Amino acid sequence: MVNLIWAFMAIVGIVYAMFNGTMGDVNKALFESANEAVTLSIGLISVLVFWLGMMNIAKHAGVLDKLATLFKPFIHWLFPDIPKGHPAIGYILSNFTANLFGLGTAATPMGLKAMEEMKRLEASPVASRSMITFLALNTSSVTLIPTKVIAIRMQYGSVSPTEIVGTSILATLISTICAISLDRLFHHISKG
């Protein structure tokens, strides 16, 4: 499906440009965006190195195991395929906590570690059930404080920049509940 969507986006864009005189823009965007992607990936190095370094200490010091035992029942309900006490759980919890507080840059490295551990459980190039549940929760993003949004509202002189926090939490809660339900639904459909 991703292969199709990916090709489809580029094909539609190029064909549309042929008939609407925007080929120049497409040509320019092509190389600018490739450059932007490299800058983005290189920019990730600092965050990845710092957090993966910290998390390696946390793992050896037993911090992740402590976190995992604290939320055991809840995590076990969400991820029935991950064995109790598996290292993936500690990383999943660190990722959720970072997201909750709007710390996206810290959340990504922890989430990637969680994915790596989940892959170790099932060494195949096909996404496992736990991975999909984990990403469904990440895409619907349970965030308490949308820091970037508040910053933009402040910049344009809002009387109350944080007044959207309540509505955002409510909307995020609904989309997260939907994500969990849909994930369960599609899992059962795919099992047949």
Next chain:
Amino acid sequence: MAYITLISTWIIPCFILIILVMAVKKKLPAYELFVEGGKEGIEMAFTLLPFLLGMIVAISILRSSGALEAFVGVISPILIKFGVPPEIIPLAFSRPISGTAALGIMSELTETYGPDSFIGRLAATMQGSTDTTLYILTVYFGAVGIQKMRYALKVGLLADLAGMIAAITIVYWVFG
């Protein structure tokens, strides 16, 4: 509110503190462990690069050609009938595809209509309540070499749709 902001500035330094105190207590070689773990980060960033680049380029072709705008133009009259404010439609479509594009549209709407207007509040709620589905799936699956995403994209996009509908309904209800 002030508490939440306070917590979010304190949580990372405190988390680091806990890790380091526990490491020292257990007499672990903290610095060596840090370096060892950090090395993985460099590798990870380079693994990610082609996945990220491919996706960003395809999205930028679609956007720069004007096809995305044209699509929004076609679909708008239908959505307006359902009570969706027309100003918000480009943001709703960009949010799951491109985080930077959505942030750009959101700040444009905030500037044009004012942060405390209905559109301004709705744009902020929409931006803050979901994440960029396509980016997250690309990065996370890419980093660990997953080629078949199965139903992950469907779940992500449908949950986004639910979030958008929720954002519109809630903002109408709270501020409308």
